[in-house]
Amino acid sequence: MTEGQQQSSGGDGAARRRMPAVFVGHGSPMLALNHDELTDGLAAMGARIRRDFGTPRAILAVSAHWYSHGGTRVQTSAKPRQIYDMYGFPQALYDLRYPVAGFPELGRRVLGLPGVSARADDEWGIDHGVWTPLVHMFPDADVPVVEMSVDDGLAPRQCYEVGRALATLRDEGYLVLGSGNVVHNLFEVQWDNPHGTSAADAFDAAVRDRVEARDDAGVIDYAHLPHARYAVPTPDHFLPLLYVLGASAGERSFVFNAVRQQGSVSMTSYAFGLDA
Numbered sequence: 001m002t003e004g005q006q007q008s009s010g011g012d013g014a015a016r017r018r019m020p021a022v023f024v025g026h027g028s029p030m031l032a033l034n035h036d037e038l039t040d041g042l043a044a045m046g047a048r049i050r051r052d053f054g055t056p057r058a059i060l061a062v063s064a065h066w067y068s069h070g071g072t073r074v075q076t077s078a079k080p081r082q083i084y085d086m087y088g089f090p091q092a093l094y095d096l097r098y099p100v101a102g103f104p105e106l107g108r109r110v111l112g113l114p115g116v117s118a119r120a121d122d123e124w125g126i127d128h129g130v131w132t133p134l135v136h137m138f139p140d141a142d143v144p145v146v147e148m149s150v151d152d153g154l155a156p157r158q159c160y161e162v163g164r165a166l167a168t169l170r171d172e173g174y175l176v177l178g179s180g181n182v183v184h185n186l187f188e189v190q191w192d193n194p195h196g197t198s199a200a201d202a203f204d205a206a207v208r209d210r211v212e213a214r215d216d217a218g219v220i221d222y223a224h225l226p227h228a229r230y231a232v233p234t235p236d237h238f239l240p241l242l243y244v245l246g247a248s249a250g251e252r253s254f255v256f257n258a259v260r261q262q263g264s265v266s267m268t269s270y271a272f273g274l275d276a
Contacts, residue, residue: 017053019170020274021248023178023241024133025257025267026064029086032096032132038267039136041257045271046137049175052274056175058103058144060110060166062244064180064237065129068149072162073121075147076107081125098131103144106174110148115165118148129179143175150239156220159239163246170273176247178240182207183231183266196260203231204258204266207241211253211270216245230264241270248272 022045031039049056065085066073080102084094111118126145134145154162166176183200190197196204206225210218220242222228232238251272258268 018273019053019056019173019175020049020271021167021170021176021178021244021251022049022269022271023180023244024137024269025181025265026129026133026179027181027261027265027267029089029093029128029132032128032135033090033093038257038259041269042133042136043139045256045269046139048274049137054173056143057173058106058146059134059175059177060106060169061126061130061145061147061177061179062150062240063127063129063147064150064184064240065127066124066147066149067152067236068121069152071153072116072118072151073124073149074107074110074118075102075122075124076104076111076120077102077122078104080122080145080147082131083125083127085127096135098126098135098141100126100131100134100141101144103146106144106146106169109169109172110146110166113165113168116162121149124149130177133179150236150243152236156222156235156239156242159242160216160220160246163243164249165246166243167247167249170247176244178244180237180240181266182238182241182268183260183264184237185230185233185264187233188230188264190263193263194261195263196266197263199227199230200260200264200266203227204260204268208255208258208268211245212255214250214252216249219245231266244270244272
């Protein structure tokens, strides 16, 4: 039996296939209210996971919007609060409720993993980088969520190695989710452009080529790719991809929502382990 075919036991004791690892491009918070090809892609991915792997015991979500200083943080709360960490949007977005539960067992499991140096922190909550895509992937809010921060003190290679340590969680029925954007430059946003700039398209394509070839070193070394300074002016939204790559080392990718929008934002998303 190969690694990708391992069976694991869920919370009900039933055998299940190894859960996937998924990176989602979340883009604007308005994603939560939209109904379009992008949200259809997220909904289809959630449905596929349920159909082929069963409902995850819980989701470990690495969010670009929890960019912590002084170490990695992990939630252990049974009832994390929903955070509306965005400003200037329609009231309907702030009225949207995604009352997802936490999963202290998973939080404690992460804290005890070899290769993960972290501490518990329940001051944060479920931010819009996580709940806006999950509204479509798991609309009933019936899969518990534990957030883990992106540690600003880690180099890209170290983020990848933390991801490798998280891989074992997938054998225990947990879904590893990274949320960010391969291209995320709000300084260069073109609000009236439904597509990407040539620089955004080129960088996104270069990353995709390397992900599909499982040239993980090439993705880790993203700063040397063409247009990297334009595409990734700050690393917070790119690094969640490296956690997911680490958690899925050697596995083939499934690409969805492969579009750019507003000039300088990529929504390209990746799932790994679907063909296990």
